[in-house]
Amino acid sequence: MTTATTTADDEAPAFSELRERLWQAVIDCDELSALSLVRAAADTGACDPVQVRRAAERILLDLIAPTQRRVGTEWAANKITVAQEHAATAINERCISALADATAHALPETSRGRVVVACVDGEWHALPARLVAEVLRLRGWRVDYLGAQVPTEHLVAHLHHTGADAVLLSSSIPTHLPIAHTAISACQAIGVPVLAGGAAFGEDGRYARAMRAEWALDAAGAHLALAQGLERPKADAARLPDRDLPHLNDQEYTMVRRVKRQLVKQALADVEDGFPAMRDYSEFQRERTVEDIDYIVSYLATALYVDDADLFTTFVTWTAGILEARRVPAASLQPVLVSLLRQLSDFPRAVSILDQSRVALTDLRSGQTS
Numbered sequence: 001m002t003t004a005t006t007t008a009d010d011e012a013p014a015f016s017e018l019r020e021r022l023w024q025a026v027i028d029c030d031e032l033s034a035l036s037l038v039r040a041a042a043d044t045g046a047c048d049p050v051q052v053r054r055a056a057e058r059i060l061l062d063l064i065a066p067t068q069r070r071v072g073t074e075w076a077a078n079k080i081t082v083a084q085e086h087a088a089t090a091i092n093e094r095c096i097s098a099l100a101d102a103t104a105h106a107l108p109e110t111s112r113g114r115v116v117v118a119c120v121d122g123e124w125h126a127l128p129a130r131l132v133a134e135v136l137r138l139r140g141w142r143v144d145y146l147g148a149q150v151p152t153e154h155l156v157a158h159l160h161h162t163g164a165d166a167v168l169l170s171s172s173i174p175t176h177l178p179i180a181h182t183a184i185s186a187c188q189a190i191g192v193p194v195l196a197g198g199a200a201f202g203e204d205g206r207y208a209r210a211m212r213a214e215w216a217l218d219a220a221g222a223h224l225a226l227a228q229g230l231e232r233p234k235a236d237a238a239r240l241p242d243r244d245l246p247h248l249n250d251q252e253y254t255m256v257r258r259v260k261r262q263l264v265k266q267a268l269a270d271v272e273d274g275f276p277a278m279r280d281y282s283e284f285q286r287e288r289t290v291e292d293i294d295y296i297v298s299y300l301a302t303a304l305y306v307d308d309a310d311l312f313t314t315f316v317t318w319t320a321g322i323l324e325a326r327r328v329p330a331a332s333l334q335p336v337l338v339s340l341l342r343q344l345s346d347f348p349r350a351v352s353i354l355d356q357s358r359v360a361l362t363d364l365r366s367g368q369t370s
């Protein structure tokens with residue numbers, strides 16, 4: 001007699017449907033439904049540990065990761081609140097823990113090596129690093145997961161103490177790149193290879209490479225790089241940032257960082273002059289405006305650090321989108337850029353970056369109106 005055979009995969013609803021259901025659960029702050037959905041997806045009925053691990057990895061990377069990314073797009077489009085975004089992240093973190101518990105029995109018995117996964121100092125986006133850590137565990141690595149914003153000196157002390165084979169540094173926000181550079185060279189200086197990853201390092205990893213770190217796009221890439229073996233840093237790896245980034249010698253980055261408060265204060269005054277209506281802003285609105293200008297100056301400083309106008313232009317056009325979604329005209333960014341141009345007229349690289357961002361902003365607006 002022949003029976004129709006069904007695999008666990010055929011029985012499971014399509015992943016796109018699962019994604020939609022997880023999305024609904026996290027956005028309704030429905031933690032219990034999200035957890036039971038993830039547990040059910042992990043429970044494929046497979047006894048083979050390899051299959052259990054594969055299913056778990058797929059849940060991490062094809063279910064939870066895209067749900068988190070969608071949180072970002074919907075927040076940017078002003079379709080969900082900051083509170084929903086926080087709740088969604090908390091629920092997804094809990095789902096990852098539940099999955100780790102449910103699959104602990106299937107982890108490989110022998111370890112491929114010991115690695116440390118940490119976010120650079122100041123970086124709050126721990127979830128991307130956590131996904132990488134869990135995938136590496138499933139693939140047989142012993143992982144010390146240190147979580148968000150790890151101060152460099154404590155990271156280095158941990159590496160010393162444990163003798164880890166490599167450190168994986170995660171960063172999502174480009175303004176953390178200067179501090180990431182310090183962490184990279186500090187780890188390499190004690191002979192530990194560094195693999196960097198996360199959105200901050202650029203889609204192609206260009207900033208990681210400029211800072212002489214290895215780079216991988218994602219968790220699978222991280223596993224591959226580790227399995228192939230990372231090169232041990234040479235004895236002379238201790239260095240100042242300008243050895244990797246010689247343009248820092250022009251001091252533009254250092255100066256902009258040093259006078260940042262003044263730049264922000266003056267830009268605020270200039271914007272107020274241009275928009276007298278701003279004088280009637282509430283304390284709360286003023287604080288948000290100061291925050292926005294502060295953020296703009298931080299991105300400008302970072303673009304100077306890595307010498308890449310694209311980094312700033314991408315940020316300015318992204319901010320324009322965020323503002324427009326909240327019915328604030330993107331044109332309100334121009335007076336800030338003009339003020340910074342005037343204040344930094346003696347800094348050729350800053351002027352060029354600001355000019356390019358103004359053009360991009362104008363192109364964006366004419367693209368929207370044409």
Ligand code: B12
Nearest residue numbers: 065068072124125126127128168170196197198216218222
């Ligand atoms: C949740 C979230 C938060 C949470 C983070 C909580 C937590 N526990 O993680 C909180 C609320 C704290 C937060 C704060 C902020 N956030 Co936020 N956040 C997000 C959000 C929605 C999801 C992050 C996430 O988990 N992504 C999911 C994973 C899957 O992302 P991933 O990068 O693709 O990860 C993969 C790879 O990058 C890679 N990878 C990652 N790390 C590593 C490391 C190594 C070694 C390797 C090899 C690979 C690797 O593998 C991962 C798995 O495949 C993103 C949106 C987004 N698209 O990511 C915004 C986002 C990153 N945040 C953003 C912003 C602006 C902020 C704030 C500045 C907001 C503010 N004004 O306060 C602060 C900054 C705080 C700080 N100092 O770091 C922006 C950044 C935009 C930009 N141009 O810089 C984003 C993109 C939102 C948006 N749509 O615009 N945020």
